[in-house]
Amino acid sequence: MRIALADGDAEARTDYVKVLARLGHEALAAPTGRRLVGLCRAASPELVIADVFMPDGTGVEAARELSKHRECRSSSSRGATRPSCSARTSSTT
Numbered sequence: 121m122r123i124a125l126a127d128g129d130a131e132a133r134t135d136y137v138k139v140l141a142r143l144g145h146e147a148l149a150a151p152t153g154r155r156l157v158g159l160c161r162a163a164s165p166e167l168v169i170a171d172v173f174m175p176d177g178t179g180v181e182a183a184r185e186l187s188k189h190r191e192c193r194s195s196s197s198r199g200a201t202r203p204s205c206s207a208r209t210s211s212t213t
Contacts, residue, residue, distance in 0.1 A: 122146045124165035126156035126182065128174040136169075153177030157185050 123145050127133045133149040140147035148163055150156040154176045160168060168186065170179025 121167060122148070122163060122165045123167045123169065124148045124150070124156060124160050124163060125169040126150040126153060126159075126174060126179065127171040128152065129171075132171075151175070153179060153182035153185075156182045160186055 123140055125133065125136050125140075125147060126149070127136065128151060130151065133151065137147040137149050148159055148165065150159045152175050153170065156168070156170055156179075159165075168183065170182050172179045
């Protein structure tokens with residue numbers, strides 16, 4: 121599965137890419153919400169995972185922007201018309 125992810129923390133991005141690759145997925149990473157949107161427009165992932173709090177916009181804002189772009193609505197083997205999106209945060213405050 122092609123998975124796009126965004127996290128403002130470089131170490132977290134690297135860890136996510138490594139774990140997803142070990143699980144057999146193609147992981148593409150971006151440091152900001154805006155870069156995530158561009159990455160998704162170019163790569164048509166099946167799943168998008170975004171940190172809620174990032175430089176240059178939140179994961180929720182990126183998900184909203186992605187929903188506006190037809191090219192971001194990938195056609196997966198499961199018949200989905202656009203990628204699943206997940207916004208998360210590691211903040212405890």
